[in-house]
Amino acid sequence: MSEPKDSPIRWVPSLYFVQGLQFFVVMLFAGLMFKSVGVANDQIARWTGVLGLAWALKPLWSPFLELARSKKLIVVVTQFTGALGMGLMALALQLPHYFAVSIAVLFLLAYASATHDIACDGLYMASLDNGQQAAYAGWQGAFFNASKYLTLGGLLMLGGYLQNEMGAFNAWSCIFLLLAVLLVLLASYNAWHLPGALNTAHADLHAAAVLKTFAGVVQAFLRKPGIWLAVLFIVLFRFAEGQVQTIGPLFLIEARSKGGLGLTAEQVGGIYGTVGTTTFLIGSIAGGYFTSWLGLKRAMPFLILAMAVPNAVFYFLSTLLPTDMLQIGLAVAVENMGYGFGFVGMILYIMQAVAPGPYQTAHYALGSGVMQLGFIFSKTISGDIQVAMGYPHFFLWTIACGVPALVLMFFVKMPGKARSDGMAAAAAEGVAGA
Numbered sequence: 001m002s003e004p005k006d007s008p009i010r011w012v013p014s015l016y017f018v019q020g021l022q023f024f025v026v027m028l029f030a031g032l033m034f035k036s037v038g039v040a041n042d043q044i045a046r047w048t049g050v051l052g053l054a055w056a057l058k059p060l061w062s063p064f065l066e067l068a069r070s071k072k073l074i075v076v077v078t079q080f081t082g083a084l085g086m087g088l089m090a091l092a093l094q095l096p097h098y099f100a101v102s103i104a105v106l107f108l109l110a111y112a113s114a115t116h117d118i119a120c121d122g123l124y125m126a127s128l129d130n131g132q133q134a135a136y137a138g139w140q141g142a143f144f145n146a147s148k149y150l151t152l153g154g155l156l157m158l159g160g161y162l163q164n165e166m167g168a169f170n171a172w173s174c175i176f177l178l179l180a181v182l183l184v185l186l187a188s189y190n191a192w193h194l195p196g197a198l199n200t201a202h203a204d205l206h207a208a209a210v211l212k213t214f215a216g217v218v219q220a221f222l223r224k225p226g227i228w229l230a231v232l233f234i235v236l237f238r239f240a241e242g243q244v245q246t247i248g249p250l251f252l253i254e255a256r257s258k259g260g261l262g263l264t265a266e267q268v269g270g271i272y273g274t275v276g277t278t279t280f281l282i283g284s285i286a287g288g289y290f291t292s293w294l295g296l297k298r299a300m301p302f303l304i305l306a307m308a309v310p311n312a313v314f315y316f317l318s319t320l321l322p323t324d325m326l327q328i329g330l331a332v333a334v335e336n337m338g339y340g341f342g343f344v345g346m347i348l349y350i351m352q353a354v355a356p357g358p359y360q361t362a363h364y365a366l367g368s369g370v371m372q373l374g375f376i377f378s379k380t381i382s383g384d385i386q387v388a389m390g391y392p393h394f395f396l397w398t399i400a401c402g403v404p405a406l407v408l409m410f411f412v413k414m415p416g417k418a419r420s421d422g423m424a425a426a427a428a429e430g431v432a433g434a
Contacts, residue, residue: 021082243378
């Protein structure tokens with residue numbers, strides 16, 4: 001039997017596939033593409049870090065999207081804007097000052113994508129009741145991560161292959177043209193299948209009222225007991241992660257004469273697009289159930305230690321410089337397993353220690369924004385630190401960067417097991433998009 005025209009199965013997968021596609025292109029794929037055409041690590045880290053501010057700052061304009069005629073309209077417009085941005089990236093890579101122009105185009109893509117995320121999640125919550133939201137959460141997470149398989153797996157591998165056939169810039173221009181066509185098709189499909197008319201009646205809201213409510217939400221957030229210590233803990237939790245997740249993949253591509261492993265983009269795509277993404281999902285699910293079993297307070301030391309696993313793996317790779325692809329693939333699998341397992345701790349901490357109160361949803365968004373700001377800060381400075389230290393000392397430095405969060409853990413409010421039950425699965429779903 002076929003699904004009815006308005007069934008969520010007809011639009012939830014395509015909606016969240018586009019959400020993930022735009023995010024991963026800006027935050028992960030672009031950096032690896034720049035590395036393959038010879039851009040230095042410090043430039044890649046600095047500018048991709050600045051681009052990531054779009055997702056950190058999106059709570060600032062999210063309340064004002066309620067003034068728009070419909071969330072569907074915003075979703076469709078931002079998806080076509082993303083398609084335009086992909087096409088412009090293909091053109092930018094053919095220009096003499098390609099890097100500066102590409103960053104400008106990626107800026108457009110980042111803010112269109114962040115705005116799309118707000119409207120996308122709002123449409124999902126407005127169109128589905130609580131039971132449907134739970135039922136289709138798995139589809140949401142699965143197709144968000146399917147876009148990661150495509151960008152870091154298929155497209156990165158294809159780009160690496162084409163680079164050998166037609167040169168780097170022509171190859172990546174072709175990849176972005178493919179992305180543009182794909183987004184046009186998906187945006188057209190969503191314009192037809194997403195629930196809600198494109199020209200629904202304007203909500204009975206005014207900007208002044210939205211601004212007043214938003215100000216009240218922020219004030220209530222800042223008045224929470226122990227909030228500044230909590231903010232510091234959130235920032236420190238991601239301080240090492242932002243550095244190693246930025247430089248680690250670049251290290252894999254870096255030439256052996258410069259201290260890297262000298263892999264091709266095709267090889268890195270094969271590793272991260274298959275074993276890397278799979279083990280990350282396994283680690284996330286395991287971390288969620290582990291935390292549900294022990295409770296957040298007792299599980300947190302193990303989760304923080306798990307976040308140090310990627311740092312230790314890359315230190316191992318940078319000192320031994322193995323050439324065996326099986327050994328490198330296993331190392332990347334362990335890295336992603338530890339990363340997925342440990343990151344559940346931060347999602348649950350924001351859910352249980354920061355968000356609860358009269359504005360729980362809004363405060364969760366603010367806590368997530370702080371988390372992203374911490375990640376972006378460490379990502380932005382990581383290139384300069386790596387260039388100054390070299391790869392082995394840099395990865396050793398990132399291991400040391402995890403110690404402050406481990407110490408601060410004993411001084412912040414940490415819910416016990418009673419607050420963890422029933423939330424671990426939701427945290428595991430949320431890890432994918434963090």
